[in-house]
């Protein structure tokens with residue numbers, strides 16, 4: 024199966040809960056009236072597109088109706104697809120570049136969102152591109168997280184820098200940057216803790232890790248990726264606001280899109296946070312994390328069964 028088909032398959036639940044419902048609406052109405060627009064609003068909200076983004080999509084639609092760009096219900100689907108694609112686009116293809124030394128990616132996010140898995144998949148992806156990848160086990164709060172990362176590192180062919188559980192994550196980051204330079208790695212991916220119940224401490228810790236990395240390698244981290252669980256809907260949005268304030272998040276990874284009918288949340292994440300979605304996870308396999316391409320995503324979302 025090619026990647027587009029896998030993406031389509033991964034988005035099948037969202038397609039059922041979102042685009043197929045729009046199709047039903049379109050075929051159920053002979054003309055666009057207020058009732059049609061109200062039903063459409065309900066579909067968008069139930070797919071977790073979010074109040075703000077739903078509002079702006081509906082405003083666009085009303086505008087297009089006025090301008091006679093949309094005259095029949097059937098004309099709505101291509102219009103919506105295009106608008107969603109446009110809302111999702113921008114900045115996603117920017118790759119992190121380093122001057123001298125390795126590219127450093129710091130990965131942040133709440134426990135359970137798929138951070139470790141994502142790091143493993145990223146290591147695999149970049150190694151496939153011929154890069155020498157190293158990992159840093161910066162979630163020293165959980166012994167299991169260190170073990171997990173090591174397993175993913177072995178699978179993805181990446182060397183790992185780790186300290187024992189309970190040690191200072193900034194010290195791990197420091198050692199990892201040193202090691203990555205010394206061993207001439209192309210890429211260093213740094214895991215971080217994600218315990219949210221003590222959030223002020225967590226944010227201070229993340230800032231410190233960020234500072235240490237920047238001090239050891241000017242220009243680093245070249246990317247701060249925030250991992251969000253696509254199945255958590257609006258909760259993912261509030262997490263994003265929290266992390267965005269604390270560390271300079273440069274891009275978002277949305278995981279588990281295969282496990283939800285509410286994948287519309289990705290539109291809200293992109294539109295309401297102003298952060299590019301850079302990667303999406305549509306499964307648990309090594310190859311199920313892919314660079315995000317807005318147009319492909321919209322196409323897969325609106326594709327026929």
Ligand code: GDP
Pocket residue numbers: 132133134135136137138139140141171217278279280281282303304305306307311
């Ligand atoms: P962490 O606590 O953030 O490091 O989360 P983990 O990486 O341990 O992942 C938590 C669970 O989510 C694991 O069971 C993963 O297999 C699963 N997971 C991660 N990404 C995806 C995805 O894209 N799709 C699916 N279906 N499961 C995923």
